[in-house]
Amino acid sequence: MINPNFSKLVFGRAIGNAGDSIYMIAMNWFILKLTDSALWIGIMNAAIVLPGILLFLFGSTIDKHSKRRLLVAVEFSQLVVVVLLIVALLAHVKLAGVYVILVFIAALFGSLAYPIQDALVPLIVKKDELVQAQEYMSIAYKGTDYVFNALSGFLIGLLSVLGILIADAVTFVVTVLTFNRIKVHEPHHQPAETSEPYFQQVLVGFKIISKNRLLGLLTFSSAVLNFFFGGLNTYVVLFGRHFGGSIYYGILESMSAVGTLVGMTLLYRSLKRLSVRVAYLIGNLGCTIFMFLTVVTFNQFWAFAVVYLGSFIFLGLTQVYETPMIQASVAADQLGKVMTSFYTLVSITLPLGSIAFAYLADRFDLRLFLFLFGVFDAVVFLLFALSRSFRRVDDLQL
Structure with a gap:
């Protein structure tokens, strides 16, 4: 430790x-x-x-x-x-x-x-x-x-x-x-008197995120990802039913849990020598490839389960880097405002995704959801790969 x-x-x-x-x-x-x-x-x-x-x-x-x-x-x-x-x-x-x-x-x-x-x-x-x-x-x-x-x-x-x-x-x-x-040594200071209305004070974190391109990109990708995960919370139950029952649902839930932990630990440690930018892009690219492969393997449970596991392994890798990038990009005296604003924006989309995709569940093929998830992962990979602000992420010296 x-x-x-x-x-x-x-x-x-x-x-x-x-x-x-x-x-x-x-x-x-x-x-x-x-x-x-x-x-x-x-x-x-x-x-x-x-x-x-x-x-x-x-x-x-x-x-x-x-x-x-x-x-x-x-x-x-x-x-x-x-x-x-x-x-x-x-x-x-x-x-x-x-x-x-x-x-x-x-x-x-x-x-x-x-x-x-x-x-x-x-x-x-x-x-x-x-x-x-x-x-x-x-x-x-x-x-x-x-x-x-x-x-x-x-x-x-x-x-x-x-x-x-x-x-x-x-x-x-x-x-x-x-x-x-x-x-822990924390700078002792009296809260500064401010004439700003409380409502404007609580919006400071949102303003910092909107003005910083890297923070904006991280927040956007996490918020939309949570929208799809809101849908996945519903669809994974339907995947289990498609394959034959609750036992398959339980296996898929276990795959997502194990995959995320493997990505956060074993895969992260195996790629520690790479720069943050390269490792994060590998994570996004891996998510994209494996999510598209879930569409191809949808009619064969164990192939689907292994591919599903793979997508969460690469997702776990990306999650290791996201919070440190925010922490290193924001002044210590503003970090509370930024992190709470980030969590708020990311939290809103999860229930919205659950509601939206639950409504659509009976209206299109389950594979279409997986395909759309893969398309989003591909868009995120391209956004980070082409982002000028993300190209400078290694300057943060994480």
Whole structure:
């Protein structure tokens, strides 16, 4: 690991994400048992996703205050909400809206942890260690998500929803204690008085992204990619049905998880000697080729599954580089605003893609979706390959 303070950040994030993964799924299951309503499950999932769209409102706060203290505060706040959920369960509260509101609040604090961490990382690692740091953070984010999402059904059956929430409270206690032990030098300054209206302050991150061509390109590609992933969340279920049932759906979900982790670790490490620009372009080109190959192999499951795995391996490679490029391009005192604005723009398109492609699902062949996804990947590859601002990305010395 890069240094002891960064090790604490990664360990705390991994433990916190494990708790997040389990209790979000547990609460969905609980709401289904409580209401026997698909509508309430949709409302609960909206409560989980919606906070990501609101993050830009908090960018200025992140930049003005200690990132370490804010990180401890949001994790402690999640702990408080989980305790309230436990109390509600013990009190046999039957109002679904109470649980939805509490989960929304918990999800808001959980979402805030990501931009706070992204703003904190450049303060505890060197600039040329940002990409390596992102590799470890990606494993902490996604690795624990994938593992505990897979185990959640078994754990709910073993421990019950109440048991899951109690275990989750313990994970947040560990996370708070771990983050509180991080030692970092943060410039001490009083928030400057400004006559700017609050609404204009929260728009600063969007303005920085719009004026910086590299940031604009990264945001555009990530936002549209999330639009397609919103569709993929629906279509992968249909792919499973096309091939014969839920077991095939489960295999494809596993392929995407394993592929992303392999790309973030093994493929990234094998290409570390290459420049950031070349490695990132290889990732985009690989995504393009393998996504088009999914169209060709659509009628042969195992060939399709292997190609599907390959597309996520190259996707994982690109994800290692994206956050460090933003971190290295933005001044430390503006990073909170930029990261929250970036997450907001990227979060909006995911539910939009889910709705749009769900509506279109019965109107065109499943292979057309894969083809369109491949076309988008090809466009992204060309945009980055031809971008003048991206040609200078190696000047960032990542």
